[in-house]
Amino acid sequence: MDLQQWLERIEHQHPKSIDMGLERLRDVAERMGMGRPARFVATVAGSNGKGSTVAFIEAIAAASGLRVGAYTSPHLLAYNERVRIDGVDADDASLVAAFEAVEVARGTTMLTYFEYGTLAALWLFERAGLDLAVLEVGLGGRLDAVNLVDPDVAVITTVDLDHQDWLGGDREAIGAEKAGIARAWKPLVLGEDDPPSSVLGHAYAIGASAIRAGSDYRFGRDDGCEGWWWREPGFELSLPLPGLAAPAQLRNAAAAIAALRALDLEIDDGAWARGVAAARVPGRLQRFERGGVEILVDVGHNPQAARALAEWLLTAPAARTVAVYGALVDKDAVGVVEAIASYVDAWHLAGTEAAGSRGRDADALAQALAGTAAAGAARHGDVATALAAAAVAARPGGRVLAFGSFHVAAAALAWLAAGDSEAGAGGAV
Known part of the structure; x- marks a missing residue:
């Protein structure tokens, strides 16, 4: 089958378009012999700004010469957009090979379209020898397919009312679902100055290290300056304005920088500015x-x-x-x-x-x-x-x-x- 035939097959393989939970996915991943998709993993959740934050992390790391994979959703024009390695969309043949590997391993286990695609992306990343894999949550966080992987840093960009049928009727309930991507004793970057108490409470309960905008890191523009600054205690950056236009992109870029700073990765001094300026995401203004x-x-x-x-x-x-x-x-x-x-x-x-x-x-x-x-x-x-x-x-x-x-x-x-x-x-x- 070609890629389009595979996509049509996996779209109709499961009777539900959404079937949240990780047990089926974990079983198939074990049968695939799935290991870590990269040396380091960053997982990004949030009501808005996920795709842009992924792009900033990806672009900064790439500007420093690191091998980076990014898994995002949904796509705009072609499914290939969902899986990028070193800034290049996966080609049809690679995706077909990955889908074939998932199909062999799943046996009689039914997978949704997103679960199938997630396993395929992780399979490709593992074989690419990546320094960093950046995974965008599709829906919520706790029960989302990408939460199969334990991240070295988790990011929650924003929490707002969306997908309430699945995640809950208020910010506290939705925040609790998104906080499920955090891991014990690992950094959790929060893009909002005032995140829901459910997010902070979960971080405290599991011992995750919360890194909060407006507190643990700050950012802003100087009057009359054609750029912006980002700082944490003992470290400061002077940066060009992002190529992505909306004012909210400063917050997304700031969270991306905080995420990379929380990892044991070598980022050269000039890569911060080059990556911020280079990041692009279709369909964002x-x-x-x-x-x-x-x-x-x-x-x-x-x-x-x-x-x-x-x-x-x-x-x-x-x-x-x-x-x-x-x-x-x-x-x-x-x-x-x-x-x-x-x-x-x-x-x-x-x-x-x-x-x-x-x-x-x-x-x-x-x-x-x-x-x-x-x-x-x-x-x-x-x-x-x-x-x-x-x-x-x-x-x-x-x-x-x-x-x-x-x-x-x-x-x-x-x-x-x-x-x-x-x-x-x-x-x-």
């Missing part, structure tokens, strides 16, 4: 220009992410901002719109039925948003149609912001790529 209209693509899908987008929009005003918004059925669409409405001049709602059972059509989304600033918004069957209409409505000098889910971001990038292909030019600015 990714900027394009089409016919004099700025088009921004972002995967933000919950109120916390929308507040971060609003913070950036406040610092970068445009003549007119038109939003293309699409949401899954289990997301707080009202909270998202309310968080960013002050910075949007017009709304276009896009259907996300392509996401499957979690998708929501534009009419249903409009009904949910009836009492918000997006009431009466134009409705479109898909993201491509919404983007085409929004680009006209924004007018030259204006801006289109496409956001709301990974599915919206992926469809927007595909639409932009198709336009580039037809024009024979283009790309991100």
